[in-house]
Amino acid sequence: MRSIGVLIHRWFGLASAVFLFIAGLTGAIISWDHELDEWLNPQLYKAKTQDVDFAAIDALSLANKFEADNPQLMVSFMPLNIEAEHSLMMTVMPRPVPETGKAAAVDFNQVAIDPATSEVQANRMWGEISLARENILPFLYKLHYSMHIPDGFGLELGILFMGIIAIVWTIDSFIALWISFPKAKSWKKSLRFRWKQGGYKLNFDLHRSGGVWLWGFVLILAVTSISMNLNNEVMRPVLSVFSELTPTPFDERTPTPLDEPINAELSREQILPIARQQADKLGISDPAGGIFYASHYDVYGVGFYKPENDHGDGGLGNPWLYFDGKSGDYLGGKIPGQGTAGDIFIQVQFPLHSGRILGLPGRIMVSIMGLMIAIFSVTGIIIWAKKRRARVSTRTNQALNMSSSLR
16 A cells, blocks of 8 residues: 555656745745845835935825826726835736727836836836846746746636646645655654765655655645635635635626726725725724725725735734725725634635744745755655666666576
8 A cells, every 4th residue: 555655656746846846946035025126126116216205205196197197007006105215116007998998018017106206217027037137036926836837718827737736745745744654663764864874865864754844834835835826716615615705806706808907987095085984894903005906806905004014924914905996885805813714714825825924933934945845856856766777777687687597
């Protein structure tokens, strides 16, 4: 029975090793994506004009001016507060062209506005396949979860593919733990590292014993990967068997085609007072920190957080409330720690995967785990290659011996 487990582990490992190696290394880097991106690209993050009172500048006015100057574009996400000495970084997308109803062609989706002058000081296409300085972090981020596999057949094929890899990884994690303890009496061997002997023995121990010591962390990363890449396809259907799940407006609405965005009838200025009123009813005291408009669903989202906590470090992240783009009706929200058991399980997935649930220590831990996933991939391939050479050598010698005996 164990031999079957070894065989499955071998082929599951070989099938996923390259992708997990890439995902591990990129994950170790993008644990610090915001810090690294800002360090690499001051032209995007640091305001060109510094001698101003940043706290007195209205971010909404800057967004409105940008849209007036660029009528073919709409702001799809923006922070509502401008950090001192920083630009206003906004995500943008094309509006539908009135004559065709199709989205206009653009070559960027992020802009940095100089708060003092309202001028665009830099832009970029987030997720573009490029190793240019301004693109390297978004490139690595998207590589991490999709391998940059192009969309097709109306599907995000890269996200689906990496979700399947995560399922294989999860199953293989249980098989690996099982075969790591071949004999009950010698269980200590599966926890040791033969540092002094080095070479193949150390490589083997790094793969097996390292995997055993870090098994719980590996499983968390694997399961959360399934949840984020195959949330609607796998995780929510499975969870719904055990717990009721509160539907979001994105579950209940059918999105329009990617090239047919919807123009919101209500403005950001109209939505924000409605959102503040709803937040007060729900006991949310933090200020509105960001707003997005999902143009393919006609849904506004308003996030509530202090300016220094825009990434939701610590705990389950920041609360977000959703509103209809036509009527302003409240459509529900994602409030950390509230909802059914299934809702909270979904909420915890990204904070666990990124380590942000534990703040800075969690991010350090996840960065180290990314490196370890890459090491497990390399050491596994080395083990397979050595054993394959041994098998080939044995078969060759057997064939030679048989040939000699027939002479």
